[in-house]
Amino acid sequence: TLTSVGDLSACPGAVSGEVVVTAGELATDLLVNSISCNGSADGSILVSVTGGTEPYSFEWESGETTDLLEDLGPGTYIVSITDQSGCSAVDTVLLTEPAALTLDFSIDSILCFGDATGGISAFVDGGTPPYTYLWNTGDDEAILTDLPAGAYDLVVTDSLGCTVEGTVTLSQPDELTVAVDASPASCSGGADGSAVATISGGVEPYAIEWSMGGTSGTELDDLAAGDYMLTATDANGCKAETTFSVGEPDPLEASATIEAVPCGADETGEINLSVSGGAEPYEISWDTGDMGAVLSGIPAGVYEYTVTDANDCVLLGSIELESNIAPDLAAELLSNSCFDGATGSAQVLISGGEPPYEIEWSTGATTEIADGLAAGDYSATVVDANGCTAVAVVTVGEEPPLECVAVVVNPISSYNGSDGVVSAEITSGEGPFAFLWSTGDNDQEVSGLPAGAYDVTVTDGNGCESFCSVTLDNPSQIGDRVWEDKNENGQQDPGETGLGNILVTLVGLDAAGNPMLLTTTTAVDGSYLFDGLPAATFTLTFGDLPLDYVFSPANVGNDATDSDVISTDGSTGSISIGLNESRLTIDAGLFNACDNITFPGTIAGDEYLCGPGNDPGPIVEVLPASGGSGPIEYMWMMSTQGGPFNANTWTPIPNSNTPNYNPGPIAVTTYYARCVRRDGCTLFLEGNIVVKEVGSEAVAVINGPATICVDDIVTFSADDSGAGATYNWNFGQNASPPTASTQSVDVSWSLYGVQTITLSATNNGCTSTASMQVYVTNSPNWCDQNLQGSDRSSTKEALGQVRLFPNPTADLLNVQLPPDLEGPVRLELFSTTGQRLQTYFLEGPATETLDLSTLQPGLYLLNCTFANAEPQMLRVMKQGE
Numbered sequence: 024t025l026t027s028v029g030d031l032s033a034c035p036g037a038v039s040g041e042v043v044v045t046a047g048e049l050a051t052d053l054l055v056n057s058i059s060c061n062g063s064a065d066g067s068i069l070v071s072v073t074g075g076t077e078p079y080s081f082e083w084e085s086g087e088t089t090d091l092l093e094d095l096g097p098g099t100y101i102v103s104i105t106d107q108s109g110c111s112a113v114d115t116v117l118l119t120e121p122a123a124l125t126l127d128f129s130i131d132s133i134l135c136f137g138d139a140t141g142g143i144s145a146f147v148d149g150g151t152p153p154y155t156y157l158w159n160t161g162d163d164e165a166i167l168t169d170l171p172a173g174a175y176d177l178v179v180t181d182s183l184g185c186t187v188e189g190t191v192t193l194s195q196p197d198e199l200t201v202a203v204d205a206s207p208a209s210c211s212g213g214a215d216g217s218a219v220a221t222i223s224g225g226v227e228p229y230a231i232e233w234s235m236g237g238t239s240g241t242e243l244d245d246l247a248a249g250d251y252m253l254t255a256t257d258a259n260g261c262k263a264e265t266t267f268s269v270g271e272p273d274p275l276e277a278s279a280t281i282e283a284v285p286c287g288a289d290e291t292g293e294i295n296l297s298v299s300g301g302a303e304p305y306e307i308s309w310d311t312g313d314m315g316a317v318l319s320g321i322p323a324g325v326y327e328y329t330v331t332d333a334n335d336c337v338l339l340g341s342i343e344l345e346s347n348i349a350p351d352l353a354a355e356l357l358s359n360s361c362f363d364g365a366t367g368s369a370q371v372l373i374s375g376g377e378p379p380y381e382i383e384w385s386t387g388a389t390t391e392i393a394d395g396l397a398a399g400d401y402s403a404t405v406v407d408a409n410g411c412t413a414v415a416v417v418t419v420g421e422e423p424p425l426e427c428v429a430v431v432v433n434p435i436s437s438y439n440g441s442d443g444v445v446s447a448e449i450t451s452g453e454g455p456f457a458f459l460w461s462t463g464d465n466d467q468e469v470s471g472l473p474a475g476a477y478d479v480t481v482t483d484g485n486g487c488e489s490f491c492s493v494t495l496d497n498p499s500q501i502g503d504r505v506w507e508d509k510n511e512n513g514q515q516d517p518g519e520t521g522l523g524n525i526l527v528t529l530v531g532l533d534a535a536g537n538p539m540l541l542t543t544t545t546a547v548d549g550s551y552l553f554d555g556l557p558a559a560t561f562t563l564t565f566g567d568l569p570l571d572y573v574f575s576p577a578n579v580g581n582d583a584t585d586s587d588v589i590s591t592d593g594s595t596g597s598i599s600i601g602l603n604e605s606r607l608t609i610d611a612g613l614f615n616a617c618d619n620i621t622f623p624g625t626i627a628g629d630e631y632l633c634g635p636g637n638d639p640g641p642i643v644e645v646l647p648a649s650g651g652s653g654p655i656e657y658m659w660m661m662s663t664q665g666g667p668f669n670a671n672t673w674t675p676i677p678n679s680n681t682p683n684y685n686p687g688p689i690a691v692t693t694y695y696a697r698c699v700r701r702d703g704c705t706l707f708l709e710g711n712i713v714v715k716e717v718g719s720e721a722v723a724v725i726n727g728p729a730t731i732c733v734d735d736i737v738t739f740s741a742d743d744s745g746a747g748a749t750y751n752w753n754f755g756q757n758a759s760p761p762t763a764s765t766q767s768v769d770v771s772w773s774l775y776g777v778q779t780i781t782l783s784a785t786n787n788g789c790t791s792t793a794s795m796q797v798y799v800t801n802s803p804n805w806c807d808q809n810l811q812g813s814d815r816s817s818t819k820e821a822l823g824q825v826r827l828f829p830n831p832t833a834d835l836l837n838v839q840l841p842p843d844l845e846g847p848v849r850l851e852l853f854s855t856t857g858q859r860l861q862t863y864f865l866e867g868p869a870t871e872t873l874d875l876s877t878l879q880p881g882l883y884l885l886n887c888t889f890a891n892a893e894p895q896m897l898r899v900m901k902q903g904e
Contacts, residue, residue: 350376521549531561621650846890
């Protein structure tokens, strides 16, 4: 025999060797756990011995005498094994260790200060791949990118847990900075300013870009006042920028104090010029030849001046000296008068002349604004301080009449409610409009109102007013209660509770003849309500009654507590109601017309059956059903699931209207319940549950195919019913054999058709039975002689040796193709119904294994398609496991 030395850990460094022995001699196998890391001593060797005579003794070259050596370093280890008979064998193994882990880095430098453009690549050698990486950043890849400056630590671990560590530091250039020293322009609006730039940091050389362009140097001249930007770019493309301002003096400005020439006077005016801005001192010259800031004793006219500051900046200007004149007036209409009133107003606007002014209107008013004016013409006379007079005239018109209408937007929705909405609608007038309601509200629309009358005052944009009002009506309500009239007397008596979920329908016409249709359902306590009703005439109808309930007698007593339903269809007859009316007296009494069972009785018959297929005893009545009146109707129900009775999950048993029930043979534990009711009632009452428990002392279960061909030999087997169990088969007269008494039977049928198999399994006095139907066919589609099958192989002569083995099979089927086939081969497994179950593609001669373990037992067809031959089909028989 040949014994190999294997590596239990499947790690690198494993060794192998072989020892040739003869049958019965000592044979050894050295099982090795390799050394995990370079320099470690964690290897081990375990000696496995076969043959010879136990016990065995072990002697290593190093002196140890056990079959296991641990904590070993690299080296060659030799062991001698001796059995009890003195026979010995020697075996040798070489333990190696992985190469030492090494770590190296390559760096991509950071280009700019503060950037994250650096990169680090780690290179690992030695150890046992694959490697895992853990950086102090938390990353787990060999390459890091987009890194800022700093120190980066890395721990590399190989597949055996060996580690190596390393640190690399990324540096960055100094920060690139730029500064500008700017000098201002000499004059406001001038362009003789300058700027000098200073650049440091980064990596030289620098590229300079000024926002105004024109130069790439560090100095710039001829600048006007304003804000500028300078951008510097170093050799790595890093940028720094700064903004700076070039200033300028305040602009030269001049203002004059003028003494006008009085009315009737000549050459008595004066101009006093004041200068600001620029750079002092100033020089002032006039077109008259005069120098200095003051001109006096001059007539009315226009005088030009020139101002020169210390930087030779020049300001030119002129001043007009006027004589006193009368003021200018304009009379302006402020508002027309409201229709048929005196609410207009006007204003006089004064310019020129000499204040203060004296004002007098034709109405006698002495203010700039005159009000309380009716439609008409009005004049204003103004006299200034110099005695000059001016007159202006204005016309006051009349506004059209302002009219409003108050309307109901939303009526009140419930009796005594407070959700009415009213609005003031404007039919004429000029906006904007203001509103003041009797409630104090100021909006055009007011909500949240109870029933009542509401007034509103509307004021338009001219201050004109109009008054209007509106009334909100209180709607009505109708309703009361639907109750269970237990004594059927048509009156609500103590202890009679309400009925919920009854449909109530209101149908009729309101006072305007509009149709009405409303529905609601009663609450849990039986109450219902239709609210927010107009004056109307209608009928109430009660429907969706509980099973077997009918209406009580109507109008038999107090209207507040009796039933008002007068028809079997649930209607009340015609009811009229006005506004502001609450009629909560419309009731409906209901009672259960069915006198049903109150006690369903009890049944007995709990039973234990030792196995499936046994016939349990009958289930009999112990206590009869009682309560109610009339004939009793029974319905039996069954379930194979335990737990409380649930009519939705239990199955009714047909034709079971009897007080007792005989189930017949059963295969599984089954639960039975009897339901009872009186004839004419709808609801059943269920009683107690009887259990027919089926045990597993003997369980008859048939395993085998459901479809086979005539004369095919197939295997049927029974599940194991335990030690000492006996089995009795009946396959029918057309079967060979027709009967059997073994757990597994090979059988065939000579005639086609549906055959019935019966199995009885008996153990410890318990017998279980089962049956199964098998379809035996002689269809040429499945059983043609060209579709050959045997217990070992199936060969297609036209294709050479195509072998299927084992066939029949319980799980795996091997398909061996002939060696002379060329090109691809497609294998397709079909069921007898034509469903493709599996597909395989092979290249040339090969052996393919098909897994049939998930398929049901039966007949299947394997279609083989070849590149150099016609497609052929082979028959496959799947047996039960």
